[in-house]
Amino acid sequence: MSGAFRVEQTVTSGTFSLDGGTFDVDNNVWVLGDDDECLVVDPAHDLDAVAFLVGARTVAAVVCTHAHDDHCRYAPAAGARFGAPVLLHPADEPVWRLTHGDLRWDADLADGDVLRVAGEEVRVVHTPGHSPGSVCLHVPALHTVLSGDTLFQGGPGATGRSFSDRPTIEASIRSRLFALPDDTVVRTGHGDSTTIGAEAAALGR
Template identity: 55%
Template sequence: MARIDHLVTSGTFSLDGGTWEVDNNVWIVGDDERCVVIDPAHDAQAVKDAVGVRTVEVILLTHGHDDHIRAVKEFRGLVDAPVLLHPDDRMLWDAVYPEDAPDGQINDGDEFQIAGVTLHALHTPGHSPGSVCFYAPELEEGVVFTGDTLFQGGPGATGRSYSSFETIIESIQNRLLTLPPTTSVRTGHGDATTIGDEAPHLQEWIDRGH
């Protein structure tokens, strides 16, 4: 039966000439034999240790910001698994890896099977053009891995290059808040929440953002 393993790694995020210290959530979905890794950030060896002897079927990136991808090339080498990214974030990838490429693309509606559950890719632009969430209705009471699109308390940041507040609100409203209220939201940073806890605050976010 599929389970979710979680670890937090620490490092930096750099964009638009600034650098910040950040803690990132890394999510591993699978059973005792096989798994999928979402956003293996900062510390490739620590994520490999969390994977253990399991076979990594695929490495899924929620988006291309450097805190989420800077360790992924090393991690790919450790586990020999393909790295997938939405093509709209390729410019962010190229800023970190100008001479390398992801192994494949994630597109809206793609499905990834692991340990009897399906991860459904939801294209949710706004934080970045190629931001993607992964919805697994069979996990627990339903789980969505939101990267930096939706956090406990509101949408992800949109004040830097390639981001749009109006777009992220549209993505959250149309792609995430339509999920069942009991759906657990596993975020790219910070604590988990639920769709039901976040949905009532949509108008507050809109007012705050404007």
């Protein structure tokens, strides 16, 4: 019998580059599944660390919450290593091309898609603003949402660079994420987790 459906985390370190600047960053990499099958979400910087967390499990897909290079740079290599398709929302194509040129991801994500892993549902929520194709992954069975760089402890993700927009990200958060139950745990792309209730109280619905 497989172990419980769960979300696991490793933190990897590297760089993020955009608009001529390069910055040191620590990224949260999430693995979602049971003992047999999982999704890998945003496999940043260190594929050996990601592979250690995956172990012997089958990887159903490598999911990019968005196409900034710290989140997607190693996605094609992760897909090849794990024998899994790489998934991305197509609105992030211009961002993806900054890192990968004409190399394309394997399959598109769309708002409302339901990914199935280890017998559970993972719902794709399109939350543009940090980038045009940013998505969050709502996991009802775990009362959690993987927010990428859309929502952090302390508020919205950054919008001061190309392809981002502050009013758009705030609208995405208020209309899409704050519609989730207040006790939903927000597992972010960088830094500590939070809850929908805490961030709604701080930002205002």
